[in-house]
Amino acid sequence: MTQRKPRSSDRPDLSFDPAPVRARxxxxxxxxxxxxxxxxxxxxxxxxxxxxxxxxxxxxxxxxRRPGSRGFRAAWENAxxxxxxxxxxxxxxxxxxxxxxxxxxxxxxxxxxRRYDERLTMFLLRYRDPLRYAKSLDRLRFQGEAEWVxxxxxxxxxxxxxxxxxxxxxxxxxxxxxxxxxxxxx
Numbered sequence: 001m002t003q004r005k006p007r008s009s010d011r012p013d014l015s016f017d018p019a020p021v022r023a024r025x026x027x028x029x030x031x032x033x034x035x036x037x038x039x040x041x042x043x044x045x046x047x048x049x050x051x052x053x054x055x056x057x058x059x060x061x062x063x064x065r066r067p068g069s070r071g072f073r074a075a076w077e078n079a080x081x082x083x084x085x086x087x088x089x090x091x092x093x094x095x096x097x098x099x100x101x102x103x104x105x106x107x108x109x110x111x112x113x114r115r116y117d118e119r120l121t122m123f124l125l126r127y128r129d130p131l132r133y134a135k136s137l138d139r140l141r142f143q144g145e146a147e148w149v150x151x152x153x154x155x156x157x158x159x160x161x162x163x164x165x166x167x168x169x170x171x172x173x174x175x176x177x178x179x180x181x182x183x184x185x186x
Contacts, residue, residue: 014041019063032055040076
């Protein structure tokens with residue numbers, strides 16, 4: 001079995017044991033399976049990856065379902081995870097830098113402007129920073145950021161003190177006697 005090592009430590013592991021197949025020059029050889037997984041990680045589209053290696057998508061899915069192709073299936077999922085990261089990077093880039101929109105006059109390019117997709121920006125903020133932009137916060141009355149942080153901190157301290165008191169009570173109960181109790185903090 002041929003194994004392929006990943007190119008970078010920040011990438012999902014694309015190394016795998018290719019699925020065992022009968023030897024055919026036009027079939028899913030080990031080299032072709034590895035090339036497919038690499039192409040899938042690059043483009044994120046099964047059909048395009050199959051075209052790059054000269055195979056059909058139907059045969060790729062059939063190989064994925066075959067007994068003994070667990071490594072191939074895992075590498076397939078890792079390749080798609082890498083493709084999703086690339087899509088995410090592209091979305092961040094478009095949100096930050098916008099997309100160039102050319103302006104033509106009488107068939108000639110005379111300039112351009114940047115178009116920013118505010119819905120994309122809102123989506124990224126909502127899901128990448130939910131503490132600050134979550135949908136549930138839409139229903140809360142705005143208190144200002146400083147007050148919001150102070151309220152959250154106060155609730156957190158209260159929860160920690162309650163947990164500490166419960167832990168002391170539990171320890172005291174397990175030891176069979178009254179343990180030293182700390183004074184209550186208001």
